Amino acid sequence: MRAAPTILHLDMDAFYASAEQAAKPSLRGKPVVVGGLGMRGVVATASYEARRLGVHSAMPMAQARRLAPNAAYLVPRFALYRSVSDQVMELLGRLSPLVEPLSLDEAFVDLEAGGVADDSASARLVGEQLRTVIRTVTGLSGSVGLAGSKMLAKIASEEAKPNGLLLIEPGTERELLAPMSVRILPGVGPATGDHLRRAGMTVVSHLAEAGEAELVRLLGKAHGAALHRMAQGYDDRPVVAERDAKSVSVEDTFDVDLHDRARVRTEVERLAARCVQRLRDAGRSGRTVVLKVRRYDFSTLTRSETLRGPTDDPTVVREAAARLLEAVDTTGGVRLLGVGVTGLADFTQEDLFAQAADARQAADARQAADARQAADARHAADARHAAGESAATTPGKPDGTAADAPDTAGATDAPESEEQPAARRWQAGRDVRHAVHGHGWVQGSGVGRVTVRFEEPWTPPGRVRTFGVDDPELRPADPLPLVRDAVDYSSWPASLPKSLSGPVSAEGEESSP
Known part of the structure; x- marks a missing residue:
């Protein structure tokens, strides 16, 4: 302190x-x-x-x-x-x-x-x-x-x-903290807070009065002792210029459960590639690959594989994640997937080139197996087709389709956003630029149309117009800066420019933008 x-x-x-x-x-x-x-x-x-x-x-x-x-x-x-x-x-x-x-x-x-x-x-x-x-x-x-x-x-x-x-x-710390909820202290989440509540401790003063021994009995030595010190306002942790990340990970939640095993594997490989990109952006490598799978019933499974040394090779991470997936039962559907790398280091080991080669060999073997499986499926389909040729004349509709078959004329299975290039998927809030109307943002889209409000951070509220999603004059754009004119703050904090030196209330009267 x-x-x-x-x-x-x-x-x-x-x-x-x-x-x-x-x-x-x-x-x-x-x-x-x-x-x-x-x-x-x-x-x-x-x-x-x-x-x-x-x-x-x-x-x-x-x-x-x-x-x-x-x-x-x-x-x-x-x-x-x-x-x-x-x-x-x-x-x-x-x-x-x-x-x-x-x-x-x-x-x-x-x-x-x-x-x-x-x-x-x-x-x-x-x-x-x-x-x-x-x-x-x-x-x-x-x-x-x-x-x-x-x-x-x-x-x-x-x-x-x-x-x-x-x-x-x-000197005023204990007085300030005393009436506050125990949840305000670091390390007191919902579970710990509920545990303390059952013991009759709901505010910080209860923790200070309980004594260290009682908190150690309830929460264990390390957590109990630390919580008792914090309840009295003590915290001697220094400000650290660089926080060392312990892991790098990415995950996606899907709007609809994934049931197709091949699609699940494709998503895992895509997440692995994103994870490695983040790893490289941070200039790090990692030794342990982690796969996270949340199933249809919200049960979450985590599997990990530790490599021979740290790596940032996308093939190594992708194949490790794929091997981990093989050990997970995805029957019933998957709602979330995640791939992460832990055990971070600032280097990669030379001998991992051999590991990457092993991974590529495994990928080749899997590709060959997939090819064989696809060939078998085609042969089976051909056999079914040969056996069912007479079905084309099944009584029912005049065109020969079965009487109970749905009429799909003019329908499409793919949602509109999947039929367009990724850059043309208009999501609410995205920046756009029109050749005539200038900069704007997407208010919404659907049924082949996109609605845009044309305004900039420094203009009054703008007008709304609607276009076809394939309008050649409408393009995605980069965000504009929030302040139009750059401010020279090179002399701050030694001396503030006059434009920055006005009084500021400590009570928070100003409203958020």
């Missing part, structure tokens, strides 16, 4: 949804929900207007639509979010060499290490200036917590939301 509140925690307010509102003037002040739009999609972020209607992150999208039927439902645009995040992290880096990002929209900063604050007054000034410069540079708001420890700084930023600042003076 520090004697001064020089650890800062920044948390951008409803980040994805606020970015969408800033980019789309017609959505400002209205409920916005960002996430997967399919039948099994989940909410990534909801604007504060949507939260007031009961929508929250991790909620099934179907439930969100019931609670807020008139909200705008948009797919995430990570290119935009990463761009804004990079701007915010650069600002934080100007405050201190010790910046610990937790996600795209959240980070700890050690102000003392940066020499910009050494007491409550200077820490508060930096926090207020930071919120102002973030608003000016990105158009978005963030909440700031300041305290003598990471735990308390994060709690402070949560209490300050939205668009506020809260500083916890050293």
Whole structure:
């Protein structure tokens, strides 16, 4: 614990949804929900207007639509979010060499290490200036917590939301924490919280009063002792500039359960390729391949295979994931698949070229087996066809089809989005550009039409027009910056430009964009 509140925690307010509102003037002040739009999609972020209607992150999208039927439902645009995040992290880096990002929209900063604050007054000034410069540079708001420890700084930023600042003076920690729910402490999730509730402990003061021995008895030595210290406000974890990832993984939830084994294997191979790409983007390799399968009944199976050494070879990871799939029963259907790599390292071993060769040989063998199976299937089909030639004259309809066969004339099995090139699948929220009308975003699409609202972050709400999905003048586009004119903040934080130096309320009166 520090004697001064020089650890800062920044948390951008409803980040994805606020970015969408800033980019789309017609959505400002209205409920916005960002996430997967399919039948099994989940909410990534909801604007504060949507939260007031009961929508929250991790909620099934179907439930969100019931609670807020008139909200705008948009797919995430990570290119935009990463761009804004990079701007915010650069600002934080100007405050201190010790910046610990937790996600795209959240980070700890050690102000003392940066020499910009050494007491409550200077820490508060930096926090207020930071919120102002973030608003000016990105158009978005963030909440700031300041305290003598990471735990308390994060709690402070949560209490300050939205668009506020809260500083916890050293020495007041226990008084502040006492009436708060035990769930506010790190490491107290739903299961631990329920366990403590059954023991009669619902607020932090109950934990402090219970004593370390009782918490150790209930939760085990490590967890119990740590929780007792946190309940008294103690947390000596340092701000770490680089958080070392323990794993890299990707997963997909499918709108409709997958029953075809070949399709499941194809999806696993696709996920493996994405996982390796992320691994390479991070400049890492990994030794253990992990497969995750969630079945139709929500049961989740995890299988892993440890290689001879770390690798970033896509063939090695793909074949390992395929071998793991062979040991999993997918009868009944699969609703989620995931592929991950753990045991990360900064290098790959030379002898893994031999491992890759082994994997390629296995792939060749599997391909040959698949070819034989396909040939057998064709032979069987030919035999069935030869035996059933007379079926063409089965009594029923005048054209010779069976009387109970469905009439599929003019119908198509594939949904419209699958008939178009991937770049022309118009999803709600995506950026587009029209040769005549300029930049806009997709409000919705269906039955061969796409509806677009033409507006930019710095314009009034725009007009809505509808086009055919194959209109040659309509093209996908990259997101526009949220602020039209670049702001020169090269002198910050040493001296703020006049345009950034206005007073900022610590009470959060300003509204989110």
